[in-house]
Amino acid sequence: MSAQPRVVVVGGGIAGLSAAFRLQEAGCDAVVLESAGPEMIGGRMATVEVSGFAVNRAATILIHSYRELIRLIAAAGLAGEVVPGSDLFGLVRDGQVRRVRLGSRRQLATGGLLTSFPLGDVGKLLRDYRRMRPLLTPHDMSPMAAADFESVTQYATRRGLRPETLEYLLDPLVSGLCLGEPEEVSAAMPFVFIDVILCGGGFFTSKEGVGFLPKGLARQLTVEYRAHVTSVEDRGDEVAVTWQRPGEPERIETAAACVLAVPPPQVPPLYAQLTHDQREFLDDAPYARSIHVAFGLDRPTRERAMLVQASRVEHHDLCAFVLEHNLSPQRVPDGTGLVMTHLRGAWSDRNWDLGDDKVVDHVLAGVRRLGVLPELERHTTMTHVWRVSPCLIGRRPGDYRAIARFAAGFDPRGRVQLAGGDHLGHSTTNSSVCSGERAARNLLARLRGEGALAPVHH
Numbered sequence: 001m002s003a004q005p006r007v008v009v010v011g012g013g014i015a016g017l018s019a020a021f022r023l024q025e026a027g028c029d030a031v032v033l034e035s036a037g038p039e040m041i042g043g044r045m046a047t048v049e050v051s052g053f054a055v056n057r058a059a060t061i062l063i064h065s066y067r068e069l070i071r072l073i074a075a076a077g078l079a080g081e082v083v084p085g086s087d088l089f090g091l092v093r094d095g096q097v098r099r100v101r102l103g104s105r106r107q108l109a110t111g112g113l114l115t116s117f118p119l120g121d122v123g124k125l126l127r128d129y130r131r132m133r134p135l136l137t138p139h140d141m142s143p144m145a146a147a148d149f150e151s152v153t154q155y156a157t158r159r160g161l162r163p164e165t166l167e168y169l170l171d172p173l174v175s176g177l178c179l180g181e182p183e184e185v186s187a188a189m190p191f192v193f194i195d196v197i198l199c200g201g202g203f204f205t206s207k208e209g210v211g212f213l214p215k216g217l218a219r220q221l222t223v224e225y226r227a228h229v230t231s232v233e234d235r236g237d238e239v240a241v242t243w244q245r246p247g248e249p250e251r252i253e254t255a256a257a258c259v260l261a262v263p264p265p266q267v268p269p270l271y272a273q274l275t276h277d278q279r280e281f282l283d284d285a286p287y288a289r290s291i292h293v294a295f296g297l298d299r300p301t302r303e304r305a306m307l308v309q310a311s312r313v314e315h316h317d318l319c320a321f322v323l324e325h326n327l328s329p330q331r332v333p334d335g336t337g338l339v340m341t342h343l344r345g346a347w348s349d350r351n352w353d354l355g356d357d358k359v360v361d362h363v364l365a366g367v368r369r370l371g372v373l374p375e376l377e378r379h380t381t382m383t384h385v386w387r388v389s390p391c392l393i394g395r396r397p398g399d400y401r402a403i404a405r406f407a408a409g410f411d412p413r414g415r416v417q418l419a420g421g422d423h424l425g426h427s428t429t430n431s432s433v434c435s436g437e438r439a440a441r442n443l444l445a446r447l448r449g450e451g452a453l454a455p456v457h458h
């Protein structure tokens, strides 16, 4: 019996890092192969330094309902880096930001967000939420197959909801979760937003941005940077992983097992031993692309909410603003502000190659038209344009049935396991942690079963 079976983890996003951390903790010799450099560790959970601001690349909001992620923070000894976040949420309506406090189911029902919509509609939404809640599991959304037969717009029509409820409530919930449109995405998505974000028990962050977690995990792990993996092969008694650094010869790493922690469409080119149906499911992942812009300001905004969302009725392209200095003043240098502005996926698709200056101009024109955040025009000291693809998954009607079929068909005892929230769950950092930990558990069971790792004694 080898004291430390080697496991290769492909991808240093939060899914891969969680898997590697749990594997190492259980006695494996885990190595992470990440194609980016150390500054981008964490993938879509990376935070980079730009002109004195710690700017998140994609994920910004961490929520108390992220139980697995919080447990991981504690296990990695990083709890001291967490700071509490504000729970003040804003919705733009008629050129004004309407603010409410969020975090609990009680606040949702009584706190002012829902009470500004027709009572009958709110009753229907809350009843449907109660019915769907048991199906909304972060690690595996297969159970949603039972309630997945219509788009958000079809749901609103079937339930007889008023147009204002669709446009001013359901639309922002959908665009906030996946940058998508209510005509296209499954009726489950607004309920995911309600469950995870609005009723998630409040928010937290770190002075360093969300990247504190991937950076903290990477410090405790063996990570090979700029290591681009080109193939993973299950040879029956071992796994061979081929990878290369720019300008260096190709290397082949053999290991007892492997976690493939890259987004779904990036799996088939690496791993040839998939069935036709698995390949089709992974290739077909309904990703949005995102162009979003960080604005560093020489002062905080007058707006106090930490998250402001806008309906497409108010602006057809701009959908969300994360005000990091309001989430926690500790997130920014004293007396400054940091705002992440998000555009809808359809706009990012159409304008993917637009120059940075034009993107910034478009956001500024949009802010002017919305009548919010005037500081972005007058007090900006830094802008940083991010283009992230693949970005967020917007599940379409029927996708949860496809998830259920995929989940049932993937062997939990295989030497190669997949990780990443986007495979079976929704695109959140916590779903990715859940998936990474599930991959680690499956491999540990296998390695213990074949005697490569000592059994656990209770």
Ligand SMILES: Cc1cc2nc3c(=O)[nH]c(=O)nc-3n(C[C@H](O)[C@H](O)[C@H](O)COP(=O)(O)OP(=O)(O)OC[C@H]3O[C@@H](n4cnc5c(N)ncnc54)[C@H](O)[C@@H]3O)c2cc1C
Pocket (backbone or CB within 6 Å): 010, 011, 012, 013, 014, 015, 016, 033, 034, 035, 036, 040, 042, 043, 044, 045, 057, 058, 059, 060, 061, 062, 227, 228, 229, 230, 261, 262, 263, 266, 270, 290, 292, 388, 390, 391, 392, 419, 420, 421, 422, 426, 427, 428, 429, 430, 432
């Ligand atoms: C704009 C935006 C906003 C978001 N906001 C939030 C939020 O506020 N809260 C939240 O919880 N979630 C949010 N998310 C979702 C969250 O960021 C992701 O769901 C999560 O970070 C995905 O983690 P992952 O490890 O599964 O994938 P990734 O982070 O994509 O990691 C995959 C890693 O694999 C590497 N890789 C790919 N191919 C190879 C290869 N061939 N060889 C080696 N390495 C490879 C990549 O470089 C990358 O580092 C947001 C996402 C976006 C895009």
